[in-house]
Amino acid sequence: MSLSVDVFLREPDGKMLILDVPEGRDDSAGFESWRTVVWGSEPVRALGARFLPVLADDDLEVEVEEVAEFLDEVALLRGHLDAIAESTRGPRGLEEHRRGLVRRLRNLEVAALHARVIDGGVIVW
Numbered sequence: 460m461s462l463s464v465d466v467f468l469r470e471p472d473g474k475m476l477i478l479d480v481p482e483g484r485d486d487s488a489g490f491e492s493w494r495t496v497v498w499g500s501e502p503v504r505a506l507g508a509r510f511l512p513v514l515a516d517d518d519l520e521v522e523v524e525e526v527a528e529f530l531d532e533v534a535l536l537r538g539h540l541d542a543i544a545e546s547t548r549g550p551r552g553l554e555e556h557r558r559g560l561v562r563r564l565r566n567l568e569v570a571a572l573h574a575r576v577i578d579g580g581v582i583v584w
Contacts, residue, residue, distance in 0.1 A: 461490050465477050466581060468578075485562065489559070502542060502543055502546040502547065503547075518584035519583040521571070526579075540561065
């Protein structure tokens with residue numbers, strides 16, 4: 460099982476309408492184990508991340524008014540990529556894990572940028 464990142468819209472009754480992933484777009488937000496091993500890890504929390512650590516206990520829903528802050532958090536993690544990769548790599552090689560982090564952070568960013576354009580939110584689940 461793996462984590463996915465999707466964009467959603469809120470319907471007038473408050474229900475979440477999850478949009479289809481556009482052709483050619485990668486929706487991977489990491490392996491299921493990344494909920495705690497990466498996104499909920501102490502190194503990520505120590506940077507002040509508040510969105511992605513939620514994944515350690517639950518799915519993450521970023522509402523439309525929070526998307527800009529979520530993008531800031533993704534940029535923060537990207538700015539500390541080497542330290543996060545080193546401290547969360549597990550049995551994988553460092554370079555392979557680093558490439559995986561780069562890819563997943565990019566997927567989170569692309570989804571959030573799309574959400575911002577359409578006044579939507581982001582769900583990681």
